[in-house]
Amino acid sequence: DSGVTQTPKHLITATGQRVTLRCSPRSGDLSVYWYQQSLDQGLQFLIQYYNGEERAKGNILERFSAQQFPDLHSELNLSSLELGDSALYFCASSVVGAAEVNTGELFFGEGSRLTVL
Amino acid sequence: LAKTTQPISMDSYEGQEVNITCSHNNIATNDYITWYQQFPSQGPRFIIQGYKTKVTNEVASLFIPADRKSSTLSLPRVSLSDTAVYYCLVGVFSGGYNKLIFGAGTRLAVHP
Numbered sequence: 001d002s003g004v005t006q007t008p009k010h011l012i013t014a015t016g017q018r019v020t021l022r023c024s025p026r027s028g029d030l031s032v033y034w035y036q037q038s039l040d041q042g043l044q045f046l047i048q049y050y051n052g053e054e055r056a057k058g059n060i061l062e063r064f065s066a067q068q069f070p071d072l073h074s075e076l077n078l079s080s081l082e083l084g085d086s087a088l089y090f091c092a093s094s095v096v097g098a099a100e101v102n103t104g105e106l107f108f109g110e111g112s113r114l115t116v117l
Numbered sequence: 118l119a120k121t122t123q124p125i126s127m128d129s130y131e132g133q134e135v136n137i138t139c140s141h142n143n144i145a146t147n148d149y150i151t152w153y154q155q156f157p158s159q160g161p162r163f164i165i166q167g168y169k170t171k172v173t174n175e176v177a178s179l180f181i182p183a184d185r186k187s188s189t190l191s192l193p194r195v196s197l198s199d200t201a202v203y204y205c206l207v208g209v210f211s212g213g214y215n216k217l218i219f220g221a222g223t224r225l226a227v228h229p
Contacts, residue, residue: 042221042222045218105163106217111158
């Protein structure tokens, strides 16, 4: 158990719909990362938040958005869903200090499997 | 950001030592090298991290030459349960800009 909690574990929805995936990082971790992994594909970095602020953006579609709340949990919102959005969505967290260079490792959740029909 | 190159797949047998090499020619001075393991439908799991020379923990060793343009993950005496995808990442964690990119990874198959 990594300490990172993701809900829901499984989600089936239809094209055009909107879903929200939730992530609770490990206690004390300030940074949250979102990754997408399609079937038999590598992990695609989507976005990173640090203490409520967006810090880095990857290949995140405009139909997708995310935020990190004051209690440090994060949500990934996926809208106007398409068949190709079917994937495992992973959240990871890490302890990252504000000022120092920290080589902390990433702790991944078990993922949310999204199926778009 | 340093790009990494790894073999797409490797095969081994139980009890053998497996070495997976990752190339990262444009690694920056502050970058660390980190390896992750991923089983199907599970989140990646941290294996080992290093900056230079050799790092060893209870599951693996990481060899990094002086020029740091490559690194080798060594798994001693693999078992069937080591069948997984192994990812090499290069980067630095800081409060500022992070964009941790996973490459395609190396799919290791361990055979009886």
